Amino acid sequence: ASTEKMPLDSFEEFQPFSFFLTKVSDIPQRHNAMGAMNLRDILSASMGELKSSCHFNFMFEIPWLLKQYPEEFRKMPLLLVHGEQGRQELDIKAEADPFSNVSLCRAPLDIPYGTHHTKMMFLLYETGLRVVIHTANLISNDWYQKTQGIWISPVFPPLKSPAEKGDSPTGFKSDLLQYLAAYKAPRLAPWERHIQAHDMSAANVHMIGSVPGRHTLNNKHHWGHLKLKKVLSERGPDSGLVKNWPVVGQFSSIGSLGTSKEIWLLNEWGQSLSACKKEPSAILPASKLNLIFPSKDNIRLSLEGYNGGGCVPYSIKTASKQPWLTPLFCQWVSEGRGRSKAVPHIKTYTRCSPDGSQAAWFLVTSANLSKAAWGVLEKDRSQLMIRSYELGVLFLPQFFGCKNAFKVTSHVEEVPQSKIPIFPLPYDLPPKTYVKGDRPWFVDVPCVDLPDTFGTMWCPP
Numbered sequence: 001a002s003t004e005k006m007p008l009d010s011f012e013e014f015q016p017f018s019f020f021l022t023k024v025s026d027i028p029q030r031h032n033a034m035g036a037m038n039l040r041d042i043l044s045a046s047m048g049e050l051k052s053s054c055h056f057n058f059m060f061e062i063p064w065l066l067k068q069y070p071e072e073f074r075k076m077p078l079l080l081v082h083g084e085q086g087r088q089e090l091d092i093k094a095e096a097d098p099f100s101n102v103s104l105c106r107a108p109l110d111i112p113y114g115t116h117h118t119k120m121m122f123l124l125y126e127t128g129l130r131v132v133i134h135t136a137n138l139i140s141n142d143w144y145q146k147t148q149g150i151w152i153s154p155v156f157p158p159l160k161s162p163a164e165k166g167d168s169p170t171g172f173k174s175d176l177l178q179y180l181a182a183y184k185a186p187r188l189a190p191w192e193r194h195i196q197a198h199d200m201s202a203a204n205v206h207m208i209g210s211v212p213g214r215h216t217l218n219n220k221h222h223w224g225h226l227k228l229k230k231v232l233s234e235r236g237p238d239s240g241l242v243k244n245w246p247v248v249g250q251f252s253s254i255g256s257l258g259t260s261k262e263i264w265l266l267n268e269w270g271q272s273l274s275a276c277k278k279e280p281s282a283i284l285p286a287s288k289l290n291l292i293f294p295s296k297d298n299i300r301l302s303l304e305g306y307n308g309g310g311c312v313p314y315s316i317k318t319a320s321k322q323p324w325l326t327p328l329f330c331q332w333v334s335e336g337r338g339r340s341k342a343v344p345h346i347k348t349y350t351r352c353s354p355d356g357s358q359a360a361w362f363l364v365t366s367a368n369l370s371k372a373a374w375g376v377l378e379k380d381r382s383q384l385m386i387r388s389y390e391l392g393v394l395f396l397p398q399f400f401g402c403k404n405a406f407k408v409t410s411h412v413e414e415v416p417q418s419k420i421p422i423f424p425l426p427y428d429l430p431p432k433t434y435v436k437g438d439r440p441w442f443v444d445v446p447c448v449d450l451p452d453t454f455g456t457m458w459c460p461p
């Protein structure tokens, strides 16, 4: 028998947070042996006897995706929810055509420059329904040598009686149904019924989602950064605890954020991310905001070399309009998880203690640092305009048996045996600022001064 753990064993030893990274090829095995899953693990029979599944995502390689299923599950009904339009929609239809069990559902994207960014799986088993919310495209390269985040739900059993609601104190089920309703897509109806029919009372995370639209009145607080602000102001940390705790954002792309940091980043987005229980939120001081974004050298020296920067599409055109952002940047460092050289495609946000030992909350999401993903207030703050579909899950201490903060570490060998829940960080805390000579990675700027891991230069297409 191989020394490899069964996926279900890896799953069970990393509870209650159930927050995993993807396995990375060519790093020491110990960093994949604990708290890491690949797509085959998630889809394996040890995780459940599959009947049908559904994937929400941005990019798909359908033949590769089917090969990640165990042989006996490859012919089962599979729905792919995408955002492709026009010529690209014809392409994905052609790619799905040979597989009679694969059907497609196009997410409406009525606001320009919006993307269907959400990455989620519904896995319907003989015994119940599992939900997976993650950050990886369904293409082989995203599961090869990058750092990606995955939240895996328990198997939610069927409701004993249709009269039961089957929701949890976090409102996960009703939030998920509200998210699905926003697609107004008839092909999602069977999956809405499956969700309705299962008991999700064990869900211990809050859903933080975005759907395209100009959200007003009560709807305003259901999505994007205002949803996070709502949850944190109702159930977040006491301001006394986190007064000197920075907000840490970590992402793989950045949108156009305006001509100064005060406008959206600190005043609007920052106010939401620094919200506390029963406190009027205030502007987030720049000194209390760390943004982990790969430096040019983080990409150059990565396992993939400069090519790894292909999925970190920050353009010099956008960057040149916001030089005020660079002083906030910190390096991607993940020594504890053995992933300093695994390009981060994961997106996470947290409020952590200055020494990096505790966090008041932690969010893993598809949302990069952009107005399109998080929303921007318009019309005198009466509406929140969001362009894209995004989805993430928020971990709050009190839903994991902790008081007002949870212990965090990137040295995860201590996690399984610990008596108290320890949150497995994807990167090292506290964040490390850029060093002299560092610059942010720009996907469209040639690098011909220093060769990468493979001795090659970067001459962008």
Ligand SMILES: O=C(O)c1ccc([N+](=O)[O-])cc1C(=O)O
Binding pocket: 058, 059, 115, 117, 137, 252, 253, 254, 311, 312, 313, 345, 366, 368
């Ligand atoms: O991989 C994705 O789903 C993705 C797609 C588009 C963009 N973008 O347009 O910046 C960024 C990402 C990202 O996740 O980094």
